[in-house]
Amino acid sequence: MKMSKRSRRLALTATCALIATGGAATLAATGAQASPTANAAKAAPTVKAAASGQTGPYLYLGWGSPPKATDVMSATGTTQFTMAFILSDGGCNPKWDGSRALTGGTDQSTINSIRSAGGDVTVSFGGWSGNKLGEKCSSASALAGAYQKVIDAYKLKSIDIDIEASEFENATVRQRVIDALKIVKQKNSGIKVYVTFGTTTTGPDSNGKDLVKRGAASGVDVDGWAVMPFDFGQGSVDMAAATKSAVDGLKNTVASAYGLSSDDAYRKVGFSSMNGKTDVAGETVTLDNFKSVVSYAKSHHLARVSFWSLNRDRKCGSGGDADACSGIDQGTYDFTKVLAGYTG
Numbered sequence: 001m002k003m004s005k006r007s008r009r010l011a012l013t014a015t016c017a018l019i020a021t022g023g024a025a026t027l028a029a030t031g032a033q034a035s036p037t038a039n040a041a042k043a044a045p046t047v048k049a050a051a052s053g054q055t056g057p058y059l060y061l062g063w064g065s066p067p068k069a070t071d072v073m074s075a076t077g078t079t080q081f082t083m084a085f086i087l088s089d090g091g092c093n094p095k096w097d098g099s100r101a102l103t104g105g106t107d108q109s110t111i112n113s114i115r116s117a118g119g120d121v122t123v124s125f126g127g128w129s130g131n132k133l134g135e136k137c138s139s140a141s142a143l144a145g146a147y148q149k150v151i152d153a154y155k156l157k158s159i160d161i162d163i164e165a166s167e168f169e170n171a172t173v174r175q176r177v178i179d180a181l182k183i184v185k186q187k188n189s190g191i192k193v194y195v196t197f198g199t200t201t202t203g204p205d206s207n208g209k210d211l212v213k214r215g216a217a218s219g220v221d222v223d224g225w226a227v228m229p230f231d232f233g234q235g236s237v238d239m240a241a242a243t244k245s246a247v248d249g250l251k252n253t254v255a256s257a258y259g260l261s262s263d264d265a266y267r268k269v270g271f272s273s274m275n276g277k278t279d280v281a282g283e284t285v286t287l288d289n290f291k292s293v294v295s296y297a298k299s300h301h302l303a304r305v306s307f308w309s310l311n312r313d314r315k316c317g318s319g320g321d322a323d324a325c326s327g328i329d330q331g332t333y334d335f336t337k338v339l340a341g342y343t344g
Helices: 036-041 069-076 106-116 140-154 165-169 171-187 206-218 239-258 262-266 287-300 334-339
Strands: 058-060 080-088 094-096 120-126 158-162 192-198 224-228 269-274 304-308
Touching (some): 058 304, 069 106, 080 158, 094 140, 106 140, 120 140, 140 158, 140 171, 165 171, 171 192, 171 206, 206 239, 224 239, 224 304, 269 287
Parallel strands (some): 080 120, 120 158, 158 192, 224 269
16 A cells, blocks of 8 residues: 455255144144244354455554544444554564564554454555565565564464565565465465555556466465555546456456466455545545445455555545545545445
């Protein structure tokens, strides 16, 4: 993120046989209706929970008047958050924003409160600004070790690598990130790994395509390749149409690189939108736009759907900071409410 910036399964229990009491004949195929007791015996449909990291808006504690996570949970029903960002402290050592310790501070207490309320987090590494671990760590094993420190600190079930700027543009670093993620996958059974990067309106650019191809060639089972469909720099853009087109392009890239069918490739991709006005003039993701792309995500069972950011999911006040509000007329947490409950 720019820092300025299957299906559901229904399980029904078998209907219990009903035997009339008081010497009456057993209910048979005589047109008699099942009793209320029999109807109650049918289990209510159950919905498969979202995978760790499959959803969850980005919450950034460094600026932008971050809301209290548990208040957001109560207001919206969301249970997943993407906590941003882990950066380098100048060397190959992870810290929040490159400066705040992993444990003992606001970041840890926020994660603890989310979990105490029944939710969970995906931790995101990278972002647009700051020192990137992929560049500061000199080898894949060292980078994997930096990722592992954060995984161990919070016993994470999922991580997001938000690879941008110089970390994304350098082929050597792209390979280092891929190789490090392969190590992470090998050392952490069941962990979900998502890789998020910028895009054109028609899908990944040459760097993005190369990143996916390197992942496939290295045998890394990325759970979700996600694009950020905004900041296109093309003036006025239909952001719903551009998002769908970008994800379709990503799907094609993943299908080709991994040898997947179109349907299977959709289940390995996703997007992270930007709510409201983006960093570029002419781009606005309206609430209707967002509803449209979340509906699209459901129809294709996308692996990950998110947005930047929860800090911005509210109407601006007088002189509102663009990092703390969306810039459009909306209710508080409207975008989070649309996203809450997404399970693919």
